[in-house]
Every structure is written in C-alpha cells, then in structure tokens.
Amino acid sequence: MALDNKDVADIAHLARLAVEPQDLDHYSAELTRILDLVEQMSAVDTAGVEPMAHPLHVAQRLRPDQADEPNRRERFQRIAPLTEDGLYLVPKVIE
Amino acid sequence: MHDMTIAELAAGLRAKQFSSRELTQHYLQRIDAVDPGLNAFITVAADHALDAAGAADRALAAGEAGPLTGIPIAHKDIFCTDGIKTSCGSRMLDTFIAPYDATVVEKLAAAGCVMLGKTNMDEFAMGSSNETSWYGPVRNPWDETRVPGGSSGGSAAAVAARLCAAATGTDTGGSIRQPAAFCGITGIKPTYGRCSRWGMIAFASSLDQAGVMARSAADAAAVMTAMSGFDRRDSTSADEPVPDYSAALDDDIAGLRIGLPKEYFGEGLDAEVAAAVEAAVKEYERLGASVQQISLANSPLSVPVYYVVAPAECSSNLARFDGVRYGHRCEEPRDLEDLYKRSRAEGFGAEVKRRIMIGTYALSAGYYDAYYLKAQQIRHLISDDFRRAFEQVDVIMGPTTPSTAFTLGAKTADPVAMYLNDIYTIATNLAGLPGLSIPVAPARGLPVGLQIIGNYFREGQLLNVAHRLQQATDWHRAAPPATA
Numbered sequence: 001m002a003l004d005n006k007d008v009a010d011i012a013h014l015a016r017l018a019v020e021p022q023d024l025d026h027y028s029a030e031l032t033r034i035l036d037l038v039e040q041m042s043a044v045d046t047a048g049v050e051p052m053a054h055p056l057h058v059a060q061r062l063r064p065d066q067a068d069e070p071n072r073r074e075r076f077q078r079i080a081p082l083t084e085d086g087l088y089l090v091p092k093v094i095e
Numbered sequence: 096m097h098d099m100t101i102a103e104l105a106a107g108l109r110a111k112q113f114s115s116r117e118l119t120q121h122y123l124q125r126i127d128a129v130d131p132g133l134n135a136f137i138t139v140a141a142d143h144a145l146d147a148a149g150a151a152d153r154a155l156a157a158g159e160a161g162p163l164t165g166i167p168i169a170h171k172d173i174f175c176t177d178g179i180k181t182s183c184g185s186r187m188l189d190t191f192i193a194p195y196d197a198t199v200v201e202k203l204a205a206a207g208c209v210m211l212g213k214t215n216m217d218e219f220a221m222g223s224s225n226e227t228s229w230y231g232p233v234r235n236p237w238d239e240t241r242v243p244g245g246s247s248g249g250s251a252a253a254v255a256a257r258l259c260a261a262a263t264g265t266d267t268g269g270s271i272r273q274p275a276a277f278c279g280i281t282g283i284k285p286t287y288g289r290c291s292r293w294g295m296i297a298f299a300s301s302l303d304q305a306g307v308m309a310r311s312a313a314d315a316a317a318v319m320t321a322m323s324g325f326d327r328r329d330s331t332s333a334d335e336p337v338p339d340y341s342a343a344l345d346d347d348i349a350g351l352r353i354g355l356p357k358e359y360f361g362e363g364l365d366a367e368v369a370a371a372v373e374a375a376v377k378e379y380e381r382l383g384a385s386v387q388q389i390s391l392a393n394s395p396l397s398v399p400v401y402y403v404v405a406p407a408e409c410s411s412n413l414a415r416f417d418g419v420r421y422g423h424r425c426e427e428p429r430d431l432e433d434l435y436k437r438s439r440a441e442g443f444g445a446e447v448k449r450r451i452m453i454g455t456y457a458l459s460a461g462y463y464d465a466y467y468l469k470a471q472q473i474r475h476l477i478s479d480d481f482r483r484a485f486e487q488v489d490v491i492m493g494p495t496t497p498s499t500a501f502t503l504g505a506k507t508a509d510p511v512a513m514y515l516n517d518i519y520t521i522a523t524n525l526a527g528l529p530g531l532s533i534p535v536a537p538a539r540g541l542p543v544g545l546q547i548i549g550n551y552f553r554e555g556q557l558l559n560v561a562h563r564l565q566q567a568t569d570w571h572r573a574a575p576p577a578t579a
Contacts, residue, residue, distance in 0.1 A: 008452070011452045011455050011459070014459060015410060015439075015452055016414075016417075016432070016435040016439055017436060017439050017440050017443070017452070018433075018436035018437050027449075027452070030449060031453060031456070033509075033511055034449070034453055034510060034511060034514075035456075037399055037402060037514070038399045038457075038466065039399070040396060041396065041399050041403070041466075041473055042465075044469075046469060046472035046473060049472040049475050049476060050472070050475055051471030051472050051475065052472070052474040052475040052478060053471060054301060054331065055287040055288075055301065055527020055528075056286075056527055056551065058331075061330060063327070075194045076420075079190075079421045080419070080420050080421055081418065081419070081421075081422075081424035088419050088420060090419055090434060091429065091431055092430075093430075
C-alpha cells in the first residue's frame with residue numbers, strides 16, 4: 001500500500017498535525033515503508049478468528065455512577081497554558 | 096554502598112551502618128559525578144529525595160521499617176510524580192508538573208522507597224534506543240558509543256551504572272526487557288494488569304505494563320511485591336492476589352520444563368548471542384530442568400501486528416494533547432485548528448508523529464477491517480500459540496534481542512530496522528504474558544539477555560527461575576566500566 005503526498009496531507013489533517021509541504025515526500029516514503037511491513041498480515045487466513053481486544057478476555061468492570069474524586073479544578077488549571085476565571089482560553093471559535 | 100543488594104542495604108540501614116540520608120546523599124553524588132556522561136536522568140529530585148530519606152530514617156528509628164524503607168530508586172519519566180516534572184521524554188510535556196502521583200509511585204513511596212529522580216526515555220515510550228527523547232540520547236554504561244536500548248533506556252543505564260538500587264520501567268513491546276538486555280541487568284514485565292496503569296502516561300493501553308529494572312531477580316522481587324496489585328482507578332487492573340515474590344525465590348527448579356521456540360533461534364539472530372543463550376540453557380539443565388523445542392508459529396507476525404495495534408491505540412491516546420489544558424502550546428494561534436495542529440507538530444518528535452499518522456490511517460473509514468480488525472485476529476492466533484505451548488512446558492526461553500547494543504545513530508534512518516529489534520519481545524505483550532530478561536555471558540564484551548516467558552500471573556515462578564541461575568552463576572554481577 002503506497003501512500004502519496006495527498007494521502008499524507010489528509011492523514012495529518014485527521015490527526016491534527018501540521019506538516020510542512022516540503023516534508024510530505026519524506027513522510028509518504030516512511031509511512032509506505034511501515035505499511036509494507038504491516039502488509040505481511042494479509043497473507044494470513046483469519047476467517048472465523050475472533051478479534052482479541054483484551055489479553056485476559058475480561059469484561060469491563062462497572063461501578064456505581066457516583067462522583068468519588070474530589071474537585072481539584074484549581075490545581076489542574078494551574079498547569080494550563082492559558083486560563084481566566086476558571087475557564088480554559090482558546091482563540092475565538094465563533095465570530 | 097552502591098554495589099550492595101537491596102537486602103544488604105536494608106540490613107545496613109537497620110544495623111545503623113549508614114542512615115537513609117547518608118545513602119541518599121551517596122547516590123545523589125554518584126549521579127552528579129557519573130550521569131553527565133550517560134544522560135540517564137531528566138530530573139534529579141534531590142530535595143524530594145532528602146525529605147523522603149528523613150522520613151525513612153524516622154521510620155527506621157521507630158522500628159516501623161519494611162524491606163524497602165530507605166532504598167533509593169528512580170522512576171521512568173512516564174510515571175506522574177506529584178509536584179515534580181513529568182515529561183515522558185517529550186517537548187510536549189517539558190513544562191508539565193504532574194498534579195498527582197501514579198499508583199505505582201504512591202505504592203513505592205508508601206513502602207518507604209526514596210525516589211532520587213526521573214529517568215530519560217524514548218518520547219512517549221516510542222523507540223528502542225532512547226534516541227527519540229527530546230532530552231537527547233542516553234549512553235550505554237558498557238560502551239558510551241552505544242545505545243542503552245529503549246524505551247526505558249534511562250532506567251536501564253541508571254541501574255547498570257549503580258546510580259540507583261532499582262528503577263521502574265514500562266514495557267509495551269519490549270521496553271523493559273530490551274534495555275535490560277543491552278545494559279546487563281534484570282528486568283521484568285509482569286502480566287498485563289498486574290501493576291496499575293493509573294498515572295502512567297498512556298501509549299498503547301491494551302499492551303502497556305509497568306515493571307521493575309534491578310541488578311538481580313531478588314532485588315526485582317522485593318520491588319515487584321510492593322508495586323503490584325489491584326487498583327480500582329485502572330479499568331483493566333487485575334483483581335488477583337499478590338504473593339510475596341521474595342518468599343519463593345529459592346524454590347527448587349528440578350523438573351522445570353523449558354520450551355525453546357524454534358522461531359526465536361532462526362535467521363537474524365547473532366551467533367554469539369545464540370551461543371550465550373544456549374550456554375545459559377545448559378546451566379538450567381545442570382540445575383535439573385528439562386528442555387524441549389516448541390513452536391510459536393505465528394510469532395514472526397508479531398511485529399506487523401504490533402505496528403497496527405500500538406499506533407492505533409497511540410493515535411487515540413495522544414489525541415488528548417491539544418495545547419489547551421496542559422502541555423505545549425504554539426505561539427499566537429490563528430484559530431482553534433491552527434492551535435491544535437501547530438501545538439502538536441511542535442510538541443511531538445518525528446517518531447511519535449509517524450506512529451500517530453499510521454494509527455490514524457489504520458483506524459480511518461474504509462481501512463479499519465483491513466488493519467485493526469485483522470491485527471486483532473492475528474493477535475488471537477499469537478496468543479493461542481502460547482496457550483498451546485504452556486500445555487507442554489512451564490517456561491519459555493530464548494534471546495531477548497537479536498543482537499547486542501548497537502551504536503548511536505546506527506538505526507535512526509530506518510524506522511523498520513529499529514522496529515525489528517523487538518522481534519522476540521513483542522509477542523509477549525500481544526498475549527499479555529509476563530516476561531523477564533536476565534544477563535548471561537557477554538558477547539564481544541557487551542551484555543546479552545536471556546528472555547524467560549511465563550504463564551499468566553506466574554511472575555513468582557519467573558523470578559524464582561531467574562534467581563536460581565543467579566545463585567549458580569555470576570553473570571549478573573558483572574559491572575560496567577562507568578561504575579568505577
């Protein structure tokens with residue numbers, strides 16, 4: 001599976017990563033090489049094999065829907081790049 | 096003092112040969128003297144360590160000390176440490192002061208361990224040489240022109256160079272065992288779910304597991320006992336009792352059935368590494384074990400499967416780094432999309448970006464079945480191979496890595512060549528099994544690791560089997576030149 005520069009630009013957009021146009025060739029070559037490695041999987045017959053999502057095949061634990069952690073908003077917001085009045089600040093989204 | 100085992104250090108502290116404060120100062124001085132040549136630490140937490148040592152000395156004086164009270168350790172910089180920088184080897188988290196302790200950190204602090212600092216690592220644990228760290232590569236204490244392995248390269252180098260008595264690591268595809276092999280130390284990756292993932296920065300959540308790096312199986316057993324156990328804050332934590340791993344170390348291993356997978360001794364394995372591993376297996380035969388060949392037929396597929404599963408889970412986990420709530424934020428964003436894209440492009444290094452993009456692609460509309468679902472199916476086949484093998488044998492042995500430590504820069508140009516370093520370790524993570532690496536006879540002056548894989552929750556048996564070899568041989572006592 002070879003990826004071209006347009007594929008890489010699309011993937012980078014989905015992943016919200018800025019990629020400079022001059023780096024696209026490099027990324028498409030590297031990602032293609034990794035996908036060539038991954039391609040070995042296609043030779044394996046997996047008809048009827050159940051996908052394995054958890055090594056120990058256990059189900060997700062449930063707990064009562066009650067808040068049990070203290071509210072530590074001030075502590076957590078102290079490490080934010082930009083806040084004001086307890087809110088996170090980002091560039092204007094709606095004009 | 097830095098050559099003593101954890102049991103010897105604990106006895107010395109109790110006998111008042113030295114205080115925890117003196118021991119801590121000794122290690123801090125060693126870090127000052129030796130680490131500039133290795134770059135094993137990202138952060139040295141001297142004030143924190145001396146405070147913890149003071150508390151340990153008070154516990155010792157009050158007769159309340161446990162087996163780890165006052166023992167100096169280091170944490171891989173992937174574990175959140177309250178009030179102390181937790182970078183995960185990334186520019187993204189260069190300014191991140193964790194607001195809480197990881198469960199593993201909390202448990203080891205409660206056991207009385209003194210944390211000296213945070214060790215260097217591949218960025219977000221993605222790498223096999225410690226060369227993807229934002230803080231620069233770590234050098235191998237055996238030969239400073241070589242890599243220590245990765246991603247827990249700083250922990251491995253620090254333990255090997257006697258800059259701490261033991262260190263934590265994490266292992267998603269070999270990140271404890273491979274650097275343990277390259278640096279000539281003992282490293283154990285327990286069963287998936289054995290140690291809590293809470294506060295351990297996520298890479299690939301179905302594979303990530305914390306473990307211990309130490310100079311012997313006996314030292315690792317003491318730390319493992321303290322850091323393992325159920326945690327309700329980790330949704331995949333195993334609710335299984337934790338035995339005292341130190342208690343079973345001396346159990347007899349006569350009659351132990353060892354399986355050697357033929358796929359782990361084929362093409363690509365360095366001849367001297369093979370010879371060192373075979374010599375160690377012979378030693379086990381002398382100790383009363385029996386050896387048979389087994390097959391893990393699907394294990395050669397573990398690298399391709401891993402490079403779908405791990406990037407897919409990483410692309411999802413690393414979506415949280417958005418430049419809004421914490422971590423790196425770009426200057427003067429034009430709009431919200433620009434803020435996301437540039438903060439992430441500036442904050443992440445090349446390998447992390449490659450894996451995010453591979454994962455994003457594998458999970459994107461129209462490709463999910465061909466990549467992620469297919470990989471999960473083959474993962475099942477790989478896991479079934481192990482299940483069948485453990486019907487015939489008690490433990491599986493083989494090389495940890497195909498070669499000894501390579502030189503800095505040797506594999507950075509080709510990501511796939513780098514990935515193939517983990518060819519013998521990845522299958523264990525995909526199956527969720529425990530695995531351990533111990534040093535055996537060196538090859539051309541460089542350490543070689545013997546990998547021992549056990550059945551689910553048989554960490555105690557792995558440590559017992561490793562300890563018996565370390566009682567019969569002195570390979571694990573070899574010290575690198577940087578320790579002088």
